[in-house]
Amino acid sequence: MGGDGDEIIAILGGTGDLGTGLAMRWAKAGHRIVIGSRTLEKAQRAVAELERANPPVDPSQYAALENPAAAAAGDIVVLTVPAAHQLSTLESVRACLVGKILIDVTVPLVPPRVGTVRLPEEGSAGKRAQDFLGSEVRVVTAFQNIAAHLLKEDVTVECDVLVCGNKRAARQRVIDLAAEAGLAAWHAGPIENSAAAEALTSVLIQINRRHEIAHSGIKIVGQTR
């Protein structure tokens, strides 16, 4: 197993595009993965796909559960549902998140104008999650600028990951998990700073459109001090 021994990563809404992509990358790195869904059957179908793409290293590597049971089983929980369902999903699992790291990938896009930044009144989706869950849950935001389908392909992803959250050690854990998924990730400060990463997604969508490119991304540059 990769990472911290038998640590389980539970992905809520792990049947969708980004959840499936992250699951594939972390499965390849040897992690134990629980796919969460609103329905057990859908989670089971996603696990069957995962098994086809990455045969399990042992029979217990993957499991399919409904979201609340998945959140209870996970040592680290990842939220990968559309922004409109962020809070209702968190509400359904909140008791199971106490003491854990919640990785929130939510980008608060407002269709149809997804190329225009529309952050929620709390400042960002990440701040909204942290406010909702309270300080007993370490919310860390990440992966908002990564195209899901690149994660599913055997390619190098050129886009870096900005990692925000109020606890340095929790951010570091997510930076390490990003590295295991083949992604360079950076401490980007407290949860308030998630606004920048979330807003960048609409900027990148505009760049993709206006410059007729696919999957524009960001790279952090600098010199060693």
Ligand SMILES: NC(=O)c1ccc[n+]([C@@H]2O[C@H](COP(=O)([O-])OP(=O)(O)OC[C@H]3O[C@@H](n4cnc5c(N)ncnc54)[C@H](OP(=O)(O)O)[C@@H]3O)[C@@H](O)[C@H]2O)c1
């Ligand atoms: N796609 C990307 O490239 C990308 C990149 C960066 C960030 N993100 C962010 O990642 C999150 C997920 O994006 P996605 O593209 O993976 O989304 P998605 O495929 O449209 O949906 C993900 C999952 O959300 C669950 N879901 C759908 N409607 C729901 C509802 N009413 N209540 C609760 N759960 C519901 C579904 O799981 P079940 O039906 O199994 O419950 C679905 O499989 C979003 O917040 C998005 O902004 C996406």
